[in-house]
Amino acid sequence: MSIRIVLVVALLLQPGWSPAADFKPKLPAGLQEDAAQIPDDNPITPEKVALGKKFFWDTRWSASGTVACVSCHRPEHGWSDSRRFSTDFAGRPTPRHAPTIVNRLFSDQQHWSGLRPSLEEQAGKDVNKTDEKVMQQLGTIPAYRAEFRAVFGRDFDPEGVAQAIAAYVRTILSADSPYDRFQAGDRSAMSLSAQRGLRLFEGKAMCSRCHAGFNFTGEGYRNIGVGMSGKNPDLGRYTVTGDDPDRGAFKTPTLRDVARRGPYMHDGSETTLDDVVAYYDRGGVKNPWLSSDMKPLGLTAQERADVVEFMKALTGRIDPEVSRPPDLPK
Numbered sequence: 295m296s297i298r299i300v301l302v303v304a305l306l307l308q309p310g311w312s313p314a315a316d317f318k319p320k321l322p323a324g325l326q327e328d329a330a331q332i333p334d335d336n337p338i339t340p341e342k343v344a345l346g347k348k349f350f351w352d353t354r355w356s357a358s359g360t361v362a363c364v365s366c367h368r369p370e371h372g373w374s375d376s377r378r379f380s381t382d383f384a385g386r387p388t389p390r391h392a393p394t395i396v397n398r399l400f401s402d403q404q405h406w407s408g409l410r411p412s413l414e415e416q417a418g419k420d421v422n423k424t425d426e427k428v429m430q431q432l433g434t435i436p437a438y439r440a441e442f443r444a445v446f447g448r449d450f451d452p453e454g455v456a457q458a459i460a461a462y463v464r465t466i467l468s469a470d471s472p473y474d475r476f477q478a479g480d481r482s483a484m485s486l487s488a489q490r491g492l493r494l495f496e497g498k499a500m501c502s503r504c505h506a507g508f509n510f511t512g513e514g515y516r517n518i519g520v521g522m523s524g525k526n527p528d529l530g531r532y533t534v535t536g537d538d539p540d541r542g543a544f545k546t547p548t549l550r551d552v553a554r555r556g557p558y559m560h561d562g563s564e565t566t567l568d569d570v571v572a573y574y575d576r577g578g579v580k581n582p583w584l585s586s587d588m589k590p591l592g593l594t595a596q597e598r599a600d601v602v603e604f605m606k607a608l609t610g611r612i613d614p615e616v617s618r619p620p621d622l623p624k
């Protein structure tokens with residue numbers, strides 16, 4: 295897929311701004327503009343984002359009329375779900391825990407296994423599942439039809455719905471955290487414990503081998519042993535590629551906003567951040583595909599607490615423009 299780096303997204307973070315030729319956009323502190331991934335055929339505009347936001351919130355397109363994207367990706371819960379397993383559009387439990395969707399701007403493949411090659415495909419599959427509903431319930435509402443036409447210049451269709459949702463999801467960002475202010479030179483932004491945690495994160499605890507870079511993920515698939523002690527474990531990335539080394543490998547999630555969104559891991563098996571760090575300290579669950587970067591760490595109780603403090607310093611500023619529920623057309 296040809297990817298163009300577009301910075302229009304930053305405009306959306308500054309209500310009232312409009313694109314100007316000499317405009318130098320800026321993402322919030324801590325994010326890298328040149329890492330943004332926006333497909334050529336789905337540029338971001340404020341109008342498209344506003345429309346996508348409505349679809350994200352509107353429950354009228356689920357079979358039951360009770361579920362929307364926001365039901366499982368809740369802004370006040372780090373855009374994740376507090377339930378271990380969410381209930382899907384048809385009212386059945388999902389097999390995996392709903393991941394956060396912050397900072398998807400910086401990744402192409404989606405899902406714990408990378409099953410969906412883009413945000414458009416991700417939203418598109420959900421739309422397809424409920425195609426009829428989307429067309430009947432939303433596509434017949436005059437205000438939606440008019441807004442859709444203004445954005446896409448054509449009649450309401452499922453592809454546009456998916457594109458609008460993807461554009462909105464790209465504006466859901468986490469940044470400007472105590473860690474970012476610390477990195478920018480404010481030595482008081484992080485507690486001493488969090489500062490020790492940062493050194494451990496990059497050193498003895500080896501976290502940054504996988505949670506690397508400004509978004510605290512290399513977007514890679516790794517087997518860290520989660521769920522591997524079960525009888526028929528979820529094989530994660532392997533279910534997409536069929537490659538033996540991918541057995542039990544899952545996408546490394548961003549750690550930004552992580553303190554807002556337990557339970558953790560693809561199966562929601564770890565309840566708190568203390569539990570997560572204790573899990574890594576044990577070296578994960580042994581299995582033939584366990585990453586060579588997983589080893590018992592020998593952390594002291596203080597060191598484990600410091601790593602947790604550091605992760606809490608990755609909690610970003612909430613942007614009310616993005617997270618406030620929209621007014622839905624009647």
Ligand code: HEC
Pocket residue numbers: 350361362363364365366367380381382383388390391392393394395398403404405406407413416417420421459463545
């Ligand atoms: C019933 C709960 C539920 C609903 C409703 C839901 N999701 Fe999800 N979402 C999940 C789960 C569970 C996953 C993980 C799926 C997997 O990895 O197999 C997921 C994964 C994702 C991802 C991938 C994130 C990543 O880091 O890989 C994105 C993006 C996303 N959802 C956006 C949406 C959008 C947009 C909608 C509405 C069209 C939506 N979701 C509706 C539960 C839900």
Ligand code: HEC
Pocket residue numbers: 393394495499500501502503504505515516517518520543544545546547548549552557558559560561567570571574575585587588601
């Ligand atoms: C070998 C690569 C690797 C290393 C090393 C690693 N992680 Fe992870 N991390 C992952 C992967 C992959 C997942 C998702 C696993 C799953 O769901 O099965 C994950 C998940 C997490 C989660 C859950 C996030 C969420 O949204 O559910 C947290 C928190 C976390 N890691 C913190 C850490 C910390 C702290 C360290 C260091 C002590 C660390 N990780 C070391 C790869 C790694």
